[in-house]
Amino acid sequence: MSPQDELTAEIRRTLPRACIAPATLPDCGGLQLYLLTDDFPQGPLAPEEMAAALHEPAYWIFCWASGLALARRLLREPALVRGRKVLDFGTGSGVVACAAALAGAREVVACDIDPASLRATAANAALNGVSVRLAGDFFALTEDFDLVLAADVLYDRANHPFLAAFLARAPEVLVADSRVRNLSVPPYALIGEETAETLPDLNEFDEFRSVRFYQGRRRA
Ligand SMILES: C[S@@+](CC[C@H](N)C(=O)[O-])C[C@H]1O[C@@H](n2cnc3c(N)ncnc32)[C@H](O)[C@@H]1O
Known part of the structure; x- marks a missing residue:
């Protein structure tokens, strides 16, 4: 499995519709990070998703x-x-x-x-x-x-x-x-x-x- 797929599988344990992909940070000399894609969420979070996200916050999906x-x-x-x-x-x-x-x-x-x-x-x-x-x-x-x-x-x-x-x-x-x-x-x-x-x-x-x-x- 690629690192991108592994990290996507990791976040989907709490947010089943989330995707992780490489993003180039602005004004950072080309530094890239695997982050949550910016089209998430594509609708309201289900109550169990919200509860899981609050209980186990995945800070690493954001810069x-x-x-x-x-x-x-x-x-x-x-x-x-x-x-x-x-x-x-x-x-x-x-x-x-x-x-x-x-x-x-x-x-x-x-x-x-x-x-x-x-x-x-x-x-x-x-x-x-x-x-x-x-x-x-x-x-x-x-x-x-x-x-x-x-x-x-x-x-x-x-x-x-x-x-x-x-x-x-x-x-x-x-x-x-x-x-x-x-x-x-x-x-x-x-x-x-x-x-x-x-x-x-x-x-x-x-x-x-x-x-x-x-x-x-x-x-x-
Ligand atoms: C808001 S995130 C910031 C992450 C990163 N430094 C950034 O700016 O994008 C805070 C991070 O601190 C970690 N953290 C909180 N308390 C910690 C502790 N006592 N020891 C080590 N890490 C801790 C959390 O798990 C989380 O990944």
């Missing part, structure tokens, strides 16, 4: 606005990752991990608690011809990194304590987020903002297209 903005930034400013060992936390489709590898990171680890996300990330790394190592549990990783990246993971407040845990593992952290308007978690500081959209387009409110970048540096 979230924050992931797209961070991938664009890494590809525009490759010095951020070039030659460095990088962890992408909450990788989803693997968009940020793939962008870091394309931008010249020495080693990239993609971490996600969803095993389907890791399968999608492996397929997306192969699609882009890059090497990405997979990890399911952040706390099972014992190694250090030069940089931790995290895009769109703060929607869940239970993830906020990870901001401190990242700095125990790397001297520098770069977070992209469109959900939390004013993150006030020292030593994280706002370093920029740009507009991006979730793909395929979820027709989200404009406020969720405004992605903020927060940088954390370990105190000496």
Whole structure:
């Protein structure tokens, strides 16, 4: 079975009419991802589809606005990752991990608690011809990194304590987020903002297209 068919079979366990296909991300240097096709849904979701989608959200079928903005930034400013060992936390489709590898990171680890996300990330790394190592549990990783990246993971407040845990593992952290308007978690500081959209387009409110970048540096 092709990776596209495998990922389509994966999502059809919860959304029986969904299709996955490669899409080229806009302004991302040709980076491609297997994503939900943008003609879905072609009608209202059945109640059992809605329940399954909410119970087991398949984040990996979308490239979230924050992931797209961070991938664009890494590809525009490759010095951020070039030659460095990088962890992408909450990788989803693997968009940020793939962008870091394309931008010249020495080693990239993609971490996600969803095993389907890791399968999608492996397929997306192969699609882009890059090497990405997979990890399911952040706390099972014992190694250090030069940089931790995290895009769109703060929607869940239970993830906020990870901001401190990242700095125990790397001297520098770069977070992209469109959900939390004013993150006030020292030593994280706002370093920029740009507009991006979730793909395929979820027709989200404009406020969720405004992605903020927060940088954390370990105190000496
Ligand atoms: C909204 S998606 C963002 C995906 C990707 N970074 C992007 O921007 O397209 C959030 C991802 O974080 C993952 N996630 C949430 N909590 C996590 C945790 N504690 N450890 C690892 N991954 C987590 C979810 O499974 C999901 O794939």
